[in-house]
Amino acid sequence: MAVRPRPLKSAESKPPARVNVGIIGTGIGGAHFDGYSKLKNVRVVGLVDVDPARGKSVAERWGVPVAHAFTSHQDLLSLKELDAVSVCTPNYLHAQIAIDALNAGKHVICEKPMAATLAQANELFNVAKKSDKVFMMGYNNRYRGDTQLLKKYIEAGELGDLYYGKCGWVRRHGAPGPGSWFSTKSMSGGGPLIDLGVHALDLAWWLMGKPKPVSASASVFNLLMPQEWERLGRPGTMDVEDAAVAHIRFANGAAVLLEVSWLLHTPKESFYCQVMGTKGGASAEPEFRICQDKHGAEVDLTPRAPNIGGHPAEIAHFVQCIRTNTQPLSTAEDGLLVMKMLDAIYRSGESGKAVTIR
Incomplete structure (x- = not known):
């Protein structure tokens, strides 16, 4: 991995021989x-798991002691042997649970997005910044x-200076x-933008070197889902977008175009x-391809990358960071910063104007 670890503020005298973890939320937690x-x-x-019967069933399937299948994250955090947690709950619970875990002296990996709102993300960031425990985003x-x-x-500089990215999940x-909770804004924070767009946007932004975002101009739509719910006679809250497009500018002059949707003709x-x-371009999805011009001719490279899945690799990295x-x-x-962009x-979608990112 192209990872350059940096030490945390204070080093533990001795890394744990075995890392004991808890998983909060058994959906993506799987x-x-x-x-x-x-x-x-x-x-x-x-x-x-908030459902006791489901929690017991998952515990039996995972080989976790049924007595340690809790309905409250505070009960899990009270386990003396616990070193770390995965926060895999609905978005509106991410920040508070992660804060509680860090304050309890546990390492944390938090599923995307960081929180349902920017205010929640700021609160979590401030706690994580002061903690000597690992806090990792699940990108x-x-x-x-x-x-x-x-x-x-x-x-290695083989693509030159990156100045343009385009990404999406449609x-x-x-x-x-x-x-x-996905279609209820108070619980999710939004629709496909915060659900799917966070993946595409983070990947492009990270590949481009994480330049400082300075503004966003966007259109956010909710046109097809109301029709779909009415046609199907579905009850329930649906107050989030069904599609969005955005243009994000960065301090170094670079830009990213993003599009997302849950429903679109x-x-x-497509992800x-x-x-x-300035020296070439590359596609990470839907295929890994590098495009360049050499000696007056177009050259496309399709490197044979190792078949390493994102989820198992990020978990291995999290544990490595705890140990080191x-x-x-x-x-x-x-x-x-991803939450600030979202x-x-x-x-911008609400106002119809470009919005400055501070």
Whole structure:
């Protein structure tokens, strides 16, 4: 991996021989469990699910003591043997649970997005900044074999200065059921922009060297989902967008175009990420390809990247950071800056004007 670990503010005298983790939320938490289960001297010692019956069932399937299948994250945090947690809950719970875990002296990996609102993300960032524990954002696409290899090409200067990126995750039909936390803004923070767009935007921004964002101009739509709910006679809250497009400018003059949707009249679902520089361009999705001009001719390279999945690699990195007491590749500051970009996109969509990012 193209990872340069930095030490945390204060080093533990001795790293734990075995890392004991808890998983809070058993939906995407399943991917975290799979990652932990592949590592030596790592044990999942507890979990949290608000449904007691489901929590018990998952505990039995994962081999976790049923007595450690809790309905409250505070009960999990009270386990003396616990070293770290994965926060895999609905978005509006991310910040408070992560704050509680850090204050309890636990290392934290938090699923994307950092929080449901920028205010929550700021609060979490301030706590993480003061903590001597690892706080890591779960931006799994940074850890894939192909994106790590592409990052090496970029850092070696083979694409020159990167000045333009375009990315997106567009679904033709991919909206969650109405009334779920996904379609309720107070719980999710938004629709496909904060659900899917966070993946595409973070990947492009990271590949481009994480330039400082300065403004966003966007259009945010909610035109098809109301029609769909009415046609299907579905009850429940649905107060988030179904699609969005955005233009983000950076302090170094670079820019990114982003588009996302849950419902859109488009041929098929597409997840894509491209970055362009003065010496070449590259695509991380839907295929890994490098495009250059050499000796007056177009040259396309399709490197054979290692087949490394993002989720297991990010979990391995999290555990490595705990053991070596180093900062992760995806930090609390990264999480906050991505939230600032998402927040600016939403505000621009509401106002119809470009929004400055501070």
